Every structure is written in C-alpha cells, then in structure tokens.
Amino acid sequence: MSPIDPRLQEALDNERDPGDLPVDLWEAYARLNAATQILKATPPVSVASRVMAEIRQNPAPVQGEGPGRRLIHWLGRPRAVTVRLRPVWTLALAAGLAAVLLVQLSAGGLTPGVAQGIANFVGHFPGARSVEVVGSFNDWSRGVLHLNDDDGDGIWHAEAVLPAGQHEYMFVVDGERWVPDPLAGRYVDDGFGAGQQNSLLIVRPASAQP
C-alpha cells in the first residue's frame, strides 16, 4: 500500500485548507473526501445491535404456552451446531462402514428368511430397453422388480428374495409386451380366455437348498 501524501492527509484532517493543495492532488482529495463522507453516513453496526436484532427475531415464549408448543418451537428454530471430530476416529468409522458394505455386496446382499428363498430371473431380450418381472409375489404391480443388462449383451437378469411357495409371473418388455419366461419350465393358462400362459415358479425355502 502506497503512503498517502502528507498534504492530502492534513487536508482530510481539516488541518490544511484544501484550496492550498496543488492542482495534481485535487482529484485524489475529491475522491478520498467523498469516501469519507460515505463512511460517516453509514450507521455503525455494533455487536450490541446485532444481538438485539437476534433477540427480536426470536421472541421469548409466551407466558402460559404449553410444553408441546415450546417443544415444537424449539425443534423448528434453526440452530448452529458445532461438531468436533477427531480425524483418526472419523477415518476408522468410515473404514468400518465401507467394510460392512463390501462384505454385504460380496455376499450378494440377499439374506432370505426361514420361509423365503432366492429366485433368479433371466431372459434373453436383445434390443430391449427395459425388462421387469410382474407376478403374484408383488400383487402384479409394475415397477417393482426390474431386470438389468449391465453389459448390453441382451441377457437380462435379476435376483430377489421371495416367500417360499408357488408364484405366477410374466416378464414385461419395454413396458408393454407381456412375455412368459422361456426358462421357467412350468406354465399355467392365465384363465382370461386368450390362451396366454403365465410362468410358474416354485421357490424353495433357503433352508432346504443345498
């Protein structure tokens, strides 16, 4: 920062008549003087005024307000939270969570219960944009169980935990084409009179699988 000309300083401090300044300092004097006036005009923002403003924003609870309302107010009011972390413990926690996640993924992530089994759905639908399986296990609801073709080879598959027992199902290709599972091995007429067949799946409980 360059030092201010002492004559300018004296003029700004009212210790010298600005008219005595040399011509080449007039413009600098005018700018500095204008800035000084602006600063004088801005009201000071003190710590006290900020605290009072905050208090006005958050009025004290009304006398007689019930504990429920006070709790709601307390819960709804924004608060600053300071979190103090030790990096070593944070890293250890992150590593632990990652390990648990990886173990679950490597195990397939599917853990059927006593009366459940794992069902694999596979279909060859080259060029399909989407394939889902809809059946009695999901109340024939769309959008619940999607097959995936991650490598784009036209073979779509999904794995799901289902209740042990008999399930009828069909594939829905591209959201509109209902197709029986060609690999199901078991089929049953759907009973609606058009000769369409549902695929039939018998899920064995996981406890009975080898």
Added chain:
Amino acid sequence: MSWKLVLALALIARPADLGAQTPPNGTTRLPGRVPAAALPAIDSLIAAAAAESLPTEPLVQKALEGSAKNIPADRLVNGVRRGLLQLRQARAIVSHAVPGQAPPEGHVAAVAAALARGLSGPIVERLITVAPDEPPGPALHAAADLVAHRFDPDSAADLLVEAHNKGLRGLRLLDVAVAADHELQRPGGRTPSEALAHVRAMLPNVPTPARRP
C-alpha cells in the same frame, strides 16, 4: 452387483406357500387397480367365495393380474369366475378324498392350482388320498410337471405314490419329477416308461438338483 436387487418384495409379497393359508379378505387391494366396471362383479364373486369358506386370495390375485394386463372388464370377470369354479371343484375333490374333515384351505388352493395346470380330478384325488395330512402342493406340482413332459398321468401318479411310500416328502417329490425328465432327455433316448422305470429303481435316492428350480 447392481443387478442384485434386495427388494422390499419380502414385505409386500403375499405368501403363496404350497400349503399356505390365505387372508380372508383381500378386496381392499382392488379399488384403484381393478377397472370400476369390473369391480362390483369381482367383489361379489370374492364375497361368494368367502361365504362358502373358500380361499379368496387366488381370486384377488386373478383380479390384480387381469387388471395389470389390461384385460377387458368382461374377460376379467370371467377369469375370476373361472377361478371361483375351480376352487369349488377343488373343494369337492378334497372333501371326497378326505371325508369327514373340513377341507383345509391350503389344500383347496393347491388343488385348484393343480387343476389349472391341467391335472385331472382323479389323479389329484389319488395323490391327496395317499397323504391326506400333508400339504398336497409339491406332489401335485410334481405330477403336473411329469404330465407336462409327456409322461402318462397314471404312471406319473404311480411313481409319486411309490416315492412317498419310500419316504420322500414335500419338495423332494419335485426332485422325482426332475429326475424323470432328466432320464427322458438323456442322450441315446429313453421312452417315458423307461425313464420312469429308471427313476423308480433309484428311489428314494433321487438326486437333488444343484440349483433347484
């Protein structure tokens, strides 16, 4: 691993166990999914089933299925009605096979499913009579599997009765059908009767599939 879907299916799915009990009233799941034009008729069919102490869940599932497939209302109602008739026929078969007992609801649903797969009433009745106190689903599905693979129905029933007599129960009966089908498809060619004879000779030690169907 993204294709391995851990789904909430286990939570939302209805157990369709081979001998499962079904909830008494599933009609609350129908409004909003079944076309309004079909809903009153379907409601009355389900109410009739409930009044006759027949399982209603197969009818609810049929209504949901038809609605998901956008089946026209008249065919949808006919499909549910056909299901009700099969349940009535199933109960008659169970009552005849196991006289003097109230037909277990699971038995009725399993027999109705077997009839839908094309098994004849006499074959169904014979298999139930062999093990009246056991859930009949596995034996009936095993018989239906064999018939679907061109085995003679009576011979298929003979094989399953023999398997039961030699100690095979429940889902192991499905392995009998799988073994017979493997014998039928073995290179060199076996006739169905030869395949059945071969499996009969290995009873009760039919192989367990590595990954069951």
